[in-house]
Amino acid sequence: MTEWGLAALVVWPLLWGALTLVMPVRxxxxxxxxxxxxxxxxxxxxxxxSVALGGWLPPLGLSWRLDGVSQFMIALVxxxxxxxxxxxxxxxxxxxxxxxLWLGVWAAMNALLLTADVFHFYVTLELLSVAAVxxxxxxxxxxxxxxxxxxxLVSLTGSMLFLLGVALLYGRYGVLDMLLLRxxxxxxxxxxxxxxxxxxxxxxxxxxxxxHGWLPQAHAKxxxxxxxxxxxxxxxxxxxxxxxxxxxxxxxxxSQPDSQAGWVLALLGTVAIFWGGYQAFRTPAxxxxxxxxxxxQVGVLVLALALMVEATTRDSDGLTETLWRGWVWLVAAHALxxxxxxxxxxxxxxxxxxxxxxxxxxxxxxxxxSVFAMALAVVSLAGLPLSMGFLGKWWxxxxxxxxxxxxxxxxxxxxxxxxxAYGWRVLNLGLSTGHGAEPxxxxxxxxxVPTRLDAxxxxxxxxxxxxxxxxxxxxxxxx
Amino acid sequence: xxxxxxxxLVLMTSALPGLVIFFIPETRRTLRSLLNVGAALVKLQLVxxxxxxxxxxxxxxxxxxxxxxxxxxxxxDALAGLFLILSAVLWLLTTLYAIGYLEHSPHRSRxxxxxxxxxxxxxxxxxxxxLFTFVVFYELLTLATWPLVVHRGTPQAxxxxxxxxxxxxxxxxxxxxxAVTLHALVGTPEFVPGGYVSDADVAQVWLWAVFVLxxxxxxxxxxxxxxHGWLPRAMVAxxxxxxxxxxxxxxxxGAFGIVRVMFEVFGIEFAADLGMAxxxxxxxxxxxxxxxxxxxxxxxxxxxLAFSTVSQVSYVALGVALAGPxxxxxxxxxxxxQGVMKITLFLxxxxxxxxxxxxxxxxxxxxxxxMPWTTAAFTLGALGMIxxxxxxxxxxxxxxxxGAWEAEANWVLAVLLVSGLLNAAYFLPLLYRAWxxxxxxxxxxxxxxxxxxxxxxxxxxxPLVTASLVxxxxxxxxxxxTSLGWVQWLVKREFAL
Numbered sequence: 001m002t003e004w005g006l007a008a009l010v011v012w013p014l015l016w017g018a019l020t021l022v023m024p025v026r027x028x029x030x031x032x033x034x035x036x037x038x039x040x041x042x043x044x045x046x047x048x049x050s051v052a053l054g055g056w057l058p059p060l061g062l063s064w065r066l067d068g069v070s071q072f073m074i075a076l077v078x079x080x081x082x083x084x085x086x087x088x089x090x091x092x093x094x095x096x097x098x099x100x101l102w103l104g105v106w107a108a109m110n111a112l113l114l115t116a117d118v119f120h121f122y123v124t125l126e127l128l129s130v131a132a133v134x135x136x137x138x139x140x141x142x143x144x145x146x147x148x149x150x151x152x153l154v155s156l157t158g159s160m161l162f163l164l165g166v167a168l169l170y171g172r173y174g175v176l177d178m179l180l181l182r183x184x185x186x187x188x189x190x191x192x193x194x195x196x197x198x199x200x201x202x203x204x205x206x207x208x209x210x211x212h213g214w215l216p217q218a219h220a221k222x223x224x225x226x227x228x229x230x231x232x233x234x235x236x237x238x239x240x241x242x243x244x245x246x247x248x249x250x251x252x253x254x255s256q257p258d259s260q261a262g263w264v265l266a267l268l269g270t271v272a273i274f275w276g277g278y279q280a281f282r283t284p285a286x287x288x289x290x291x292x293x294x295x296x297q298v299g300v301l302v303l304a305l306a307l308m309v310e311a312t313t314r315d316s317d318g319l320t321e322t323l324w325r326g327w328v329w330l331v332a333a334h335a336l337x338x339x340x341x342x343x344x345x346x347x348x349x350x351x352x353x354x355x356x357x358x359x360x361x362x363x364x365x366x367x368x369x370s371v372f373a374m375a376l377a378v379v380s381l382a383g384l385p386l387s388m389g390f391l392g393k394w395w396x397x398x399x400x401x402x403x404x405x406x407x408x409x410x411x412x413x414x415x416x417x418x419x420x421a422y423g424w425r426v427l428n429l430g431l432s433t434g435h436g437a438e439p440x441x442x443x444x445x446x447x448x449v450p451t452r453l454d455a456x457x458x459x460x461x462x463x464x465x466x467x468x469x470x471x472x473x474x475x476x477x478x479x
Numbered sequence: 480x481x482x483x484x485x486x487x488l489v490l491m492t493s494a495l496p497g498l499v500i501f502f503i504p505e506t507r508r509t510l511r512s513l514l515n516v517g518a519a520l521v522k523l524q525l526v527x528x529x530x531x532x533x534x535x536x537x538x539x540x541x542x543x544x545x546x547x548x549x550x551x552x553x554x555x556d557a558l559a560g561l562f563l564i565l566s567a568v569l570w571l572l573t574t575l576y577a578i579g580y581l582e583h584s585p586h587r588s589r590x591x592x593x594x595x596x597x598x599x600x601x602x603x604x605x606x607x608x609x610l611f612t613f614v615v616f617y618e619l620l621t622l623a624t625w626p627l628v629v630h631r632g633t634p635q636a637x638x639x640x641x642x643x644x645x646x647x648x649x650x651x652x653x654x655x656x657x658a659v660t661l662h663a664l665v666g667t668p669e670f671v672p673g674g675y676v677s678d679a680d681v682a683q684v685w686l687w688a689v690f691v692l693x694x695x696x697x698x699x700x701x702x703x704x705x706x707h708g709w710l711p712r713a714m715v716a717x718x719x720x721x722x723x724x725x726x727x728x729x730x731x732x733g734a735f736g737i738v739r740v741m742f743e744v745f746g747i748e749f750a751a752d753l754g755m756a757x758x759x760x761x762x763x764x765x766x767x768x769x770x771x772x773x774x775x776x777x778x779x780x781x782x783x784l785a786f787s788t789v790s791q792v793s794y795v796a797l798g799v800a801l802a803g804p805x806x807x808x809x810x811x812x813x814x815x816x817q818g819v820m821k822i823t824l825f826l827x828x829x830x831x832x833x834x835x836x837x838x839x840x841x842x843x844x845x846x847x848x849x850m851p852w853t854t855a856a857f858t859l860g861a862l863g864m865i866x867x868x869x870x871x872x873x874x875x876x877x878x879x880x881x882g883a884w885e886a887e888a889n890w891v892l893a894v895l896l897v898s899g900l901l902n903a904a905y906f907l908p909l910l911y912r913a914w915x916x917x918x919x920x921x922x923x924x925x926x927x928x929x930x931x932x933x934x935x936x937x938x939x940x941x942p943l944v945t946a947s948l949v950x951x952x953x954x955x956x957x958x959x960x961t962s963l964g965w966v967q968w969l970v971k972r973e974f975a976l
Contacts, residue, residue, distance in 0.1 A: 368501075368589075384622065384651075385615035391546060394659065401663040413652045420648050428640070433585075433632030472544040 002046045006064055009039050009074065009110040017103025020096065026089070029099035033085045036106050040078020043071055050116065050179075059175045065116035068321075072328045073113050073240060080232050080339050080460065081106055087343050087456040088225040095138055098223070104131040105234065112237050118166050118249070119176045125162065125237065129155040129205065132234045136222045147217035154214045158204030158238075165198030178249050185252040195250050199242065206238025208302050209272035212295045216279070219291035224346025227287065231294045232339035236331055239301050243327065246309050247319040255312040262313070266306035270411045272299025277418035281425065285355040286345045289422060290338070297334050297381060300396075300415055303408060304330055307399050314403065325475055326395035333380050333388035333464050340461030341377035344370035345426075347453045351446050357429065363446055364430040369454035371430040376461035378423030382416045388467040485529060486541040486553035486606045489563065490599050492522040493570070497595030503588050512578050515591055519571040522598075526567040530560050534968075540608065549667060551615065554608035557969040558742075561811065561962070562605035562735055565818050566727045568948075570598045572941040576826055577719035579937025580833060590630055594719075596623040597728055604732045610744060611667045613736060614651075614658045617700070620732055621647040627720045628713050639715045646699050646709040647729075654696025661689045661744075670739055672973045674746025683753060686745070690755050693740050694762075701733025701796065702789045704766040711777075711785040718829025721781060725788045726822035731814060734795040738811065741799045742973050751802040760800035764894045766793040771901035778840050780828050783905060784821070790898060791817045791864065798879050801891065804974045806882020808966050809875050815962045816863070816871040819948045823860035826942035827853050834934040836924025840909055845918025850933045854913050856946035861906040863949045866899050871952040874963060 016032025043066070051064045081102075088094055088102070108128035115121050133155060137148035170176060172191060173184045185191060200211075207215040215235075219227045246254050246265075254261060276296030280289045308323045348370050349355050352363030364371055376387075383393030393416065400409035496518035503511045529539060539555040555563070577594065581587050600623050603616030621644075629640035661667070664686075665679040676686060699706040710730070714721060724730065741747055741756070750756045770790025777783040794817065798810015830853045831837040831846060847854040863872035876895060883891035928935040956963040970976075 379622065385618045386551070390615075393655075394546065394549070397656070397659040398663060401659060409656075413656060417648060417652060420644070424641070424644060428629070428637055431626055431629050431632055431640075432637055468545065469543070471546050475547050 013103040014107035017100045021100035024096035032103045037078045037082035063116045064114040070113040116178045135226045144221040147221045151214045151218040158201040161197045162201030165194040168194040202238045202241040216291040220288040228339040228342040232335040262306045262309035269299040269303030273415040280422040330392035336464030337377040337380040343457035344373040351449045373457040373461040380464040382419035387465040483539040485539045493595045494599035501592040523567045526563045552608040553606040559605045566601045573719045576941040579935045593626045601728045628716045636715045639712045643709045650699035657692030670743035677749035697733045697736040707789045714781045722822045722825035726818040730792045756800045756802045763793040763797040767898045775905045801882040801886045803885045807970045809878030812966045813875040820860045820863040823945040827857035835922040844916035847914040856942040859946040865902045869953045871949045874956045
């Protein structure tokens with residue numbers, strides 16, 4: 001039965017997405033979204049399993065694998081995606097093509113999270129990227145087109161690199177199934193080269209420093225809900241790939257006690273944290289600020305990956321339960337908070353008819369729900385208590401402590417403070433009354449934007465805070 | 480361990496109304512005030528009942544596991560009760576005061592919402608039963624107070640808020656680092672009298688590192704020199720906020736944290752053996768003298784009071800650091816006494832500012848004739864701070880002195896003496912000016928706020944109540960039911976006497 005459920009995770013959104021492209025009414029997308037949330041939630045109750053599609057076993061056939069990581073990631077996509085869909089439903093300014101593309105992204109995400117075959121992984125990654133680029137290009141105007149085009153170029157290059165790695169692996173080992181590959185894995189030059197090019201490809205997709213250049217433009221110029229799902233979910237596909245490569249597929253290579261490669265990742269993560277944070281602190285407009293914050297937060301997740309890799313070099317347990325659960329928890333905290341922040345930011349910008357932060361004062365004060373949503377998002381991203389981000393940070397700090405990685409521990413704390421610094425820029429404006437005691441006067445009359453849009457953003461951010469209460473359940477569920 | 484929902488209820492009696500108040504329209508003043516005062520009364524009643532229960536030997540414990548090995552744990556014990564009752568009483572009074580104070584200003588729902596959340600966070604700090612929970616509520620307190628500090632939204636207020644956040648968030652990170660380090664070394668068990676690190680097999684240098692991290696984290700809120708810089712600047716906040724910040728919430732959270740860490744994490748004897756208590760003693764003494772010294776030169780009334788707070792809060796740390804039962808009594812009791820005295824002073828200062836537009840010390844001439852009741856309250860608060868018998872402040876200083884004597888730390892006696900003289904030097908001229916100099920022909924910005932009283936009734940009564948508490952806590956110190964009796968009972972348990 002669950003085999004059909006697994007298939008539905010991919011086929012169902014894809015089918016309805018295709019239908020909306022043929023029949024451009026948004027009602028056609030509704031079953032796709034509802035089904036996506038339904039299956040994506042149900043997946044949590046299924047037992048971890050491997051499924052050979054069509055009954056063909058690897059190495060001939062293609063197999064899917066459902067494990068703890070993919071279960072929780074699929075559920076995350078379902079929930080963040082579902083709430084973002086609600087926002088999109090109420091946001092009447094979206095073209096109908098959005099729904100088809102968005103459901104395509106959803107289906108590709110699910111397929112990518114399920115697949116246990118490196119070539120199939122490449123295919124889903126490519127589908128995901130194409131649909132995501134098209135989503136960015138939905139925004140009219142040359143600036144968005146340029147941003148989308150740049151995203152496309154980087155993304156294609158990334159895919160090519162990944163494909164090159166797949167080809168190298170196939171040439172060397174003659175199989176594509178991840179489990180078979182891992183068992184056959186040798187520590188030779190070709191394998192290391194494959195790891196390097198595949199990592200580079202995924203880094204481009206995930207906007208890991210220094211391959212992040214496309215992200216701020218693409219995420220800032222996209223429609224609000226598109227920014228939210230790109231930053232919250234699509235980026236995570238690349239990071240999930242890095243997790244699979246470094247801690248699973250290439251584990252025999254990366255967990256060598258003398259392997260120093262993890263520290264390169266840690267270094268890149270660190271630079272991303274500071275560079276992204278610094279840019280977020282000085283960029284003049286709101287959505288770019290949130291987008292730069294994504295660059296910094298990706299740095300945190302990469303730093304966490306690096307520490308996990310380092311942990312596997314110290315003991316031979318490989319990717320332990322605590323390791324992956326902690327990392328997925330951090331991913332979830334970021335996804336919920338970032339989706340909430342982007343949606344709130346977009347709502348405020350729409351209300352003001354303005355993107356510059358300096359011109360948003362009045363709109364911020366008239367959008368208490370959105371300001372609240374942004375505040376909660378900042379709290380969770382910065383890891384202040386009591387939020388999912390806080391528990392995630394506690395886990396990360398504890399991990400760094402165990403590894404005696406004092407430098408990375410300091411980096412992680414400083415990164416939180418930097419997050420607070422750029423978050424403060426926005427919130428401070430929300431509390432300002434301008435110069436003197438008189439209230440600010442708007443440059444232009446505010447647009448009417450329904451409050452329910454603010455409410456959706458608030459729900460997402462609130463989840464990234466309140467989710468902390470489920471921490472024990474999450475950590476103990478599989479243990 | 481059985482779950483008791485009482486600690487949770489104590490949190491919710493202020494958190495829930497706070498969240499509801501955010502959504503009450505600005506114009507529904509009566510509804511908001513009723514909800515607010517009602518919640519404060521319920522909370523007071525609840526805390527009162529819990530104290531009775533505690534005295535009868537009940538225990539109240541509520542836990543929620545968050546991560547394996549990490550639990551959000553709330554407990555009402557004697558120490559928590561001391562802080563809880565202080566915050567419950569003063570929340571009620573400052574709420575009444577704030578209703579009068581903010582009568583016509585904008586964003587009142589936001590203000591009272593955060594005000595209530597701030598009190599919840601304080602209650603959480605009081606009831607935290609382990610270091611992790613303490614860190615959680617300590618940080619929440621920062622978040623809940625920032626919107627109050629910048630409430631007016633003026634450039635000065637925002638600038639002060641920025642300084643406030645810089646200090647508190649950085650120190651919050653340091654505190655977190657300390658807590659994580661200690662967690663990695665010995666785990667995070669419950670606070671327990673006598674501490675839990677002394678029998679762990681951990682190198683001293685690590686314990687020292689943890690201690691310094693925790694001390695920096697807590698010292699910022701407790702305004703230990705040189706970490707006190709935010710406090711005088713936060714004076715731009717509205718008067719009820721300053722009152723709450725200085726008497727109950729923020730500075731007390733820091734001081735209370737120091738008490739918990741010294742007594743129930745490290746254990747005071749162990750901390751004294753390692754020399755940690757000496758470090759704290761030195762810092763506290765320095766802060767006491769420095770704060771008083773700076774207060775002497777402040778011409779702005781609220782700023783003078785702020786430096787007075789810097790000085791007075793460190794009496795708590797001083798008492799703890801003396802590492803003996805008598806000093807501990809003096810320090811712990813000062814948590815309550817300083818709160819009551821300082822809130823009186825701040826509320827009175829707020830009355831001067833609201834009614835007459837008086838902000839400077841030099842403008843106080845003759846204010847006693849125009850506002851005798853307020854000035855009487857102010858006088859009691861100030862005399863209490865100086866330590867005149869039989870006011871509340873005298874009781875604190877008496878026990879601190881005994882504690883210093885007991886610990887054979889004669890230089891601490893000298894510090895107490897110097898600080899007392901400095902207190903007198905910055906308060907007495909002010910009282911003289913208020914009562915005996917002739918009032919000016921015109922006050923800076925006089926308003927008639929009441930036809931019967933010298934100022935708005937809601938502004939007048941809270942400081943009068945707290946001023947009478949200053950007297951009662953001193954005069955009735957011999958009775959078991961006052962703060963002294965409670966603290967003696969509590970210290971016996973901490974020292975296992």
